[in-house]
Amino acid sequence: MFVTVLFGDSKMEMFNLNCKLINFIHNLKERCGLDFKECVDLMDSSGRVMNLEAKQHSVDAASSLLVERQYYVLLQVCRDDDTGDRKYVSLLNNFSQSHPELTELLWKLSNPDKEQDRKISSLRRGRTQRSSPAHQTRSKNLSGRNKNHPVQ
Incomplete structure (x- = not known):
């Protein structure tokens, strides 16, 4: 062994x-x-x-x-x-x-503390990206398109 x-x-x-x-x-x-x-x-x-x-x-x-x-x-x-x-x-x-x-x-x-910090900051970045003005504008455009152009 x-x-x-x-x-x-x-x-x-x-x-x-x-x-x-x-x-x-x-x-x-x-x-x-x-x-x-x-x-x-x-x-x-x-x-x-x-x-x-x-x-x-x-x-x-x-x-x-x-x-x-x-x-x-x-x-x-x-x-x-x-x-x-x-x-x-x-x-x-x-x-x-x-x-x-x-x-x-x-x-x-x-670096267990830094790893925890990396996870938290990546979660924050994800939330920021989802609620960004560009994201909101794209959502409005997509929802507006669906109303104007219904699926047949």
Whole structure:
């Protein structure tokens, strides 16, 4: 039972899942050249983050969290000291080119407030466009045309 972790300049390492999560995470940091104090996580191919940070001291089997033969992208977890928000940074250098479909998901995970703002502003834009004077004029013209030119 193993998983493949992508990181760096298109590097990949295979990791055994037949171990405790605490050992898996320690080995992950060691083999990927990271400081042991850094917080890391993994993202699967569907964009789901595994939340290793919360389980970094767990003695559960790594196979209880990770799916065998799956590919994962290594992420660094940064915390904002003021807000406590998490920001995820891909440690796969060519992430946006090699996994464009996951780039937006990673951005959304790292910017949940901005994503909410984007949704709200797009809703507002939609309402503004529907109630714009041009839209109202077109509606009047169309309704006027229907009265003048009935369908036979």
